[in-house]
Amino acid sequence: MKTLKKVFISSLVALVSVSLLNLNVSGQAQPKPWDVPANFKTMKNPVAKGDASNKAGLALYTKNCASCHGKTGLGDGVKARMLKEFPGDFSGAFYQNQTDGEHFYKTKTGRGEMPKYEGKLSDDEIWNIVNYMRTFKK
Template sequence: MKLPVIVLAGTIFLGMLLSAFRISQQEPWAVPDNYKKMKNPLASDATSIADGKALYATHCKSCHGSKGLGDGSKAAQLKTSPGDFSASAFQSQSDGSIFYKTSEGRSDMPSFKKKLPDEEDRWALVNYLRTLKK
């Protein structure tokens, strides 16, 4: 009699574990073609990178971490991983794709259109994120 109970308990536990894993996975982020092709109008110079770094420290660091590794102080509270900005998968995206994701957000990632209404600020953030590559 104990064996069926153990099997049932194990099956339930495994199901819960797999459900939790599935919740933490997201579909690939669909970026409209017009954004994929969009070029950053802001020169990637010392000023824009410094501006982007300051914005990152205020708005992004708590989830994404000081080096963009996805290990910020709030990362563990999120349902999904904040991602690693230093990874080639992130860095291989177009500037327009990163701008779109920053602007629109999804799930745990907030939209920054209202927090950073000036597009130039979001482009400066893109310039700073480019400095985090490995």
């Protein structure tokens, strides 16, 4: 009985510390990895990068995404504090090392607190945002 109790308590401690480590400074959970289908991962971005695309992307991003993701993609928009999950830091390597297709897929399909933009934004609009979000790279 005593060992059972010890085992129970130590697993409880382990569980609590794991979940604590999984929280960022604002107490938000770090999202689990996404399952992005292979055809999206390697998908070619049909919209050329450059000033025209960045301009279109900036307008769409400001209207649709900045409230959560923040003006410069740091995950610090006005609504971010109300979210249970951290929206991500788009300036860092974790985000910037993903392919355009991965960003496109996640924006199109959404998950949990991340809205689904399929049907709300056209594919070209999403690609323009994907291009614009590359400018957040530090």
